[in-house]
Structures are given as C-alpha cells and as structure tokens.
Amino acid sequence: xxxxxxxxxxxxxxxxxxxxxxxxxxxxxxxxxxxxxxxxxxxxxxxxxxxxxxxxxxxxxxxxxxxxxxxxxxxxxxxxxxxxxxxxxxxxxxxxxxxxxxxxxxxxxxxxxxxxxxxxxxxxxxxxxxxxxxxxxxxxxxxxxxxxxxxxxxxxxxxxxxxxxxxxxxxxxxxxxxxxxxxxxxxxxxxxxxxxxxxxxxxxxxxx
Amino acid sequence: xxxxxxxxxxxxxxxxxxxxxxxxxxxxxxxxxxxxxxxxxxxxxxxxxxxxxxxxxxxxxxxxxxxxxxxxxxxxxxxxxxxxxxxxxxxxxxxxxxxxxxxxxxxxxxxxxxxxxxxxxxxxxxxxxxxxxxxxxxxxxxxxxxxxxxxxxxxxxxxxxxxxxxxxxxxxxxxxxxxxxxxxxxxxxxxxxxxxxxxxxxxxxxxxxxxxxxxxxxx
Numbered sequence: 001x002x003x004x005x006x007x008x009x010x011x012x013x014x015x016x017x018x019x020x021x022x023x024x025x026x027x028x029x030x031x032x033x034x035x036x037x038x039x040x041x042x043x044x045x046x047x048x049x050x051x052x053x054x055x056x057x058x059x060x061x062x063x064x065x066x067x068x069x070x071x072x073x074x075x076x077x078x079x080x081x082x083x084x085x086x087x088x089x090x091x092x093x094x095x096x097x098x099x100x101x102x103x104x105x106x107x108x109x110x111x112x113x114x115x116x117x118x119x120x121x122x123x124x125x126x127x128x129x130x131x132x133x134x135x136x137x138x139x140x141x142x143x144x145x146x147x148x149x150x151x152x153x154x155x156x157x158x159x160x161x162x163x164x165x166x167x168x169x170x171x172x173x174x175x176x177x178x179x180x181x182x183x184x185x186x187x188x189x190x191x192x193x194x195x196x197x198x199x200x201x202x203x204x205x206x207x208x
Numbered sequence: 209x210x211x212x213x214x215x216x217x218x219x220x221x222x223x224x225x226x227x228x229x230x231x232x233x234x235x236x237x238x239x240x241x242x243x244x245x246x247x248x249x250x251x252x253x254x255x256x257x258x259x260x261x262x263x264x265x266x267x268x269x270x271x272x273x274x275x276x277x278x279x280x281x282x283x284x285x286x287x288x289x290x291x292x293x294x295x296x297x298x299x300x301x302x303x304x305x306x307x308x309x310x311x312x313x314x315x316x317x318x319x320x321x322x323x324x325x326x327x328x329x330x331x332x333x334x335x336x337x338x339x340x341x342x343x344x345x346x347x348x349x350x351x352x353x354x355x356x357x358x359x360x361x362x363x364x365x366x367x368x369x370x371x372x373x374x375x376x377x378x379x380x381x382x383x384x385x386x387x388x389x390x391x392x393x394x395x396x397x398x399x400x401x402x403x404x405x406x407x408x409x410x411x412x413x414x415x416x417x418x419x420x421x422x423x424x425x426x427x
Contacts, residue, residue, distance in 0.1 A: 016237075018237060018275075018278050018281065019235070019236075019237040020302070021281060021285075022237045022240050022241045022244070022281055023237070023240070023302075024299070024302030024303075025244060025281065025284065025285060025288075025299070026240055026244055027302065027303070027304075028294055028298055028299070028302070028303065028304050029244065029248065029288070029294070031303075031304040032293070032294070032304050032308035032309075033308050033311075033314065034248065034251060034288075034293060034308065034311050034314060035244060035247040035248060035251075035314065035315075036247070036314060036315065036316050036317060038316070038317035039243070039247050039250075039315045039316055039317045039319070039320055040239075040240060040243030040244060040247050041243070041317065042317040042318075042320040042321075043242070043243040043246045043247060043320055043324075044233075044239045044240075044242060044243045046320065046321070046324060047232060047242070048232045048233065048239070087325055087327070088324045088325040088326065088327040089323075089324045089325075089326075089327040089328065090327065091327065092327045092328060092329040092330065092331075093329070093330065093331065093374065093377075095372070095396075108216075110214065110215050110216035110360050110362075111213055111214060111215075111216075111260075111264075111358060111360055112213060112260055112263070112264075113276065121232070122232055122242075124227065124230050125225070125227065125230065125234075125275075125276065126224050126225055126226055126227070128276040129221075129224070129225065129276070130215055130218070130221040130272065131221040131222055131223060131224045131225070132224050133215040133216065134215040134216060134217065134218040134219065134221050135221070135224075136216075137216045137217060137362060137404070137415050138216070138217045138219075138362075138405060139410070140410075140413055141410055141412075141413070143224065146223055146224050146226070147224075147226065153412070154412070155412065156412045156413075156414065157410070157412055157413045157414075158398075158413075158414050158415075158416070159413065159414070159415040159416070160396075160415075160416050161216065161360065161363075161415060161416065161417045161418075162418065163358045163359070163360065163417045163418045163419070164330070164358060164374070164377060164380075164394055164418035164419075164420070165256075165328075165329075165330035165377060165378075166374055166394070166396070166418050
C-alpha cells in the first residue's frame with residue numbers, strides 16, 4: 001500500500017547518521033594505528049561487566065556495619081574505598097557525604113557528567129541530561145519528588161556540584177530494622193540512586 | 209566559556225526521564241564511542257580539560273540536541289583534527305588518506321586494567337600555602353572567560369563559605385588550552401540556596417561547588 005519495498009542492499013542503509021559517524025571514526029583511528037580495537041572491547045567490557053553500583057553498595061554496607069571504617073571514610077574516603085579494591089579513573093579523589101535525619105545530600109555535575117565510576121559505574125542517561133543538570137541545583141526538592149523521594153520540610157538539602165576532579169559518594173541512612181543484618185545483606189539495600197542522593201536505601205521488607 | 213554545557217539553573221527542559229533497569233549502553237555505537245573516547249584519551253594526545261572544552265564548544269543548539277555519546281564522538285573528532293592526527297577531509301570521507309602522525313602511545317587491550325587503575329590524579333605538589341581555610345567567607349569572581357572554566361554561571365559573584373580544602377589541583381582554565389597544569393589550591397565552597405537563587409528560594413537548600421583559588425576572593 002504505497003509502501004515501496006525496494007531494498008538497495010547498501011550495507012549502511014539501516015544505520016543512522018551517528019552510527020555511520022562512529023564507525024568511520026573508529027575505522028580511521030584503527031587504520032592509522034592510534035587505537036587497538038581490542039582495547040576498545042576491553043574498555044567497554046570493564047564498565048559493562050566488572051564495574052557498577054554493587055561496588056559502592058559494599059562501601060556503604062561496610063560504613064553502616066563498621067564504625068572504624070565509617071570514620072576512615074569521613075577522613076580519607078579515597079583510601080578507605082581503595083582498601084576494598086575500588087580505585088582509578090573518575091575516582092581518584094573521593095569524598096563520602098553522609099545523610100542524616102537533618103540533612104540529605106545529593107550529587108550533580110552541572111557542567112558535564114562527573115560521576116564516581118569505580119564505585120557506581122557509568123552514569124545513567126538522566127544524570128548526564130539537561131533536566132537533571134539544570135534543576136538539581138535550582139530546585140532539588142522538586143527533583144527528589146520526581147524520584148519519589150519526599151523528605152520532611154525541615155530536612156536540609158545539600159547539593160554537591162562536582163565541578164572539579166573530586167567525586168562524591170552519598171552514604172544513605174541505614175534503614176530501621178536492620179540491626180542483625182551482615183554486610184552482604186545490608187549491601188542489598190543500597191541502590192545506585194541512594195548513593196547519588198536521588199533515592200533512599202531500600203527497606204529490609206522490600207528485599208525479603 | 210558561557211556555553212550550553214553550563215546548565216545549572218536553566219529552565220524548560222522538562223521532567224527527568226528516569227529509565228528503570230537501564231542498560232549500560234543503549235546501542236552498539238555507544239559502546240564504540242565510549243571505548244574510542246577512552247582509548248584516544250589514553251594516547252596522551254590531549255588532557256581531560258581539553259576534551260571537556262572540545263565538547264562544550266559545540267554550538268549550543270547542537271550540544272543541546274545531541275545525546276551524550278554523540279557529544280563525546282563530536283568531541284573526539286575535533287580533538288583528533290586539532291592534534292593533527294586526522295584531517296577534516298579524512299573525517300568527511302570516512303577513510304584514512306595519509307600516513308599516521310606520530311603518537312605518544314597506543315593502549316593495548318592487556319594494558320587497559322592498569323591504565324584504568326592508574327586513572328588521572330589531579331592533585332599536585334604546591335609550594336605556597338592555601339590562601340583560605342575551612343570556615344572562611346569568600347566571594348566567587350564575576351568572570352566570563354572566552355575559554356574553558358569550571359566556575360558555573362550560577363555561582364559567579366556569590367558569597368559562600370569554605371567547607372573543604374582539597375590540596376592543589378591541576379587548573380583546568382589553563383590546562384584546557386595547553387598552558388600547562390598551573391596547579392592551584394582547590395576548595396569546596398558552600399552557598400545558601402537564597403544567595404544563588406534569591407529570596408524566593410527554598411531556605412533549606414544549600415549548594416556547593418569545587419572552586420580553584422583564583423576563582424575566589426575574601427568576602
């Protein structure tokens with residue numbers, strides 16, 4: 001029905017402009033010997049398979065369970081986090097900020113997409129996008145509401161705009177009713193968003 | 209520069225598009241764009257401040273209508289041309305036309321874990337003492353440089369308090385333009401929301417930035 005189905009069998013006919021553009025760039029850079037395609041595979045695999053918010057959840061769970069570790073996080077987060085094996089790119093200079101009943105911390109990068117890769121992995125699209133970056137500093141309470149987080153009106157909201165190479169990890173509040181839980185079980189309560197500050201830790205009932 | 213990257217406080221972008229169970233990449237080309245950007249960064253042909261500047265100097269309309277990995281791709285295209293590694297004609301044609309230029313290093317797959325583990329620490333030794341201490345009141349400069357800066361517009365000419373002193377860090381405003389690292393003391397400066405956004409703003413909100421010493425003067 002007016003649907004002219006002549007495929008021209010051009011290899012590229014199904015590719016978008018940006019797909020073609022990236023493909024061309026890669027082929028030029030590989031042909032010139034500037035990049036090893038296997039290194040690209042290894043980089044992608046690292047962040048798709050090995051690194052992610054489970055790392056940060058271990059940091060948070062340990063901070064909840066171990067007061068000495070929590071104190072170390074307060075005084076030298078980079079070293080405390082490195083002691084669990086989470087080091088390197090985009091986590092070279094770490095600061096941990098703790099939520100309390102009086103103060104809620106939330107992290108943004110208004111200028112680009114700075115994010116603590118070794119503990120959280122790569123950022124979600126919303127974190128890098130204009131709505132979050134524009135509004136997190138101007139109206140964080142409304143932003144939190146969009147994430148389903150409704151704080152008491154008296155809770156102070158503290159926004160950290162990561163404008164340098166310092167990366168911030170939010171330590172969410174430990175939920176009530178988790179006294180007997182070990183670190184492994186506690187880590188299950190720690191979500192990615194709770195470590196950005198756009199969420200809270202899950203209640204223990206939610207994971208049973 | 210007052211480019212489209214400086215989004216803090218802008219309006220009209222709508223609600224936040226939260227995606228549940230979001231994949232790490234949304235298409236194969238995003239994987240390649242991500243890996244290419246990191247692999248080229250590891251060649252040492254430019255620094256992180258130069259790559260941020262390449263992205264933010266996209267025309268505002270283009271920046272705001274490009275997805276994040278599109279912005280990265282366009283940034284790498286600009287950087288390889290500026291570094292003399294690829295010509296504009298080669299990019300247009302999508303093929304190599306000339307011999308490769310000399311390059312500092314090429315990262316091999318087996319080197320990737322070590323390269324990532326090393327990262328790019330920004331702290332440097334510095335001789336002069338810090339000008340400010342925790343608790344000091346400071347005012348950010350009202351400045352509008354044509355080049356790269358990490359002082360966002362919403363936080364210019366505002367009074368805040370020094371909350372953390374981080375040591376001396378590479379100064380992006382110089383490093384982005386090949387003027388060397390020129391390390392300066394770096395501070396976290398906390399502002400009341402009302403200082404930034406006026407009397408109508410939520411009194412329970414405060415916002416901090418990380419600011420290099422030359423962004424600040426005593427208040």
